[in-house]
Amino acid sequence: MSSVVSVRIYLVRSIPRTGPINWSFRLLVLELI
Numbered sequence: 001m002s003s004v005v006s007v008r009i010y011l012v013r014s015i016p017r018t019g020p021i022n023w024s025f026r027l028l029v030l031e032l033i
Helices: 002-018 020-032
Strands: none
Touching: 002 020
16 A cells, blocks of 8 residues: 555656656556556
């Protein structure tokens, strides 16, 4: 559980650098996890 939370925090921090397209794609990956 803690690992998933840390991954989400990392994704939130990387939003402005990756862009909305990669961000939305990563959200789909999180749904698969």
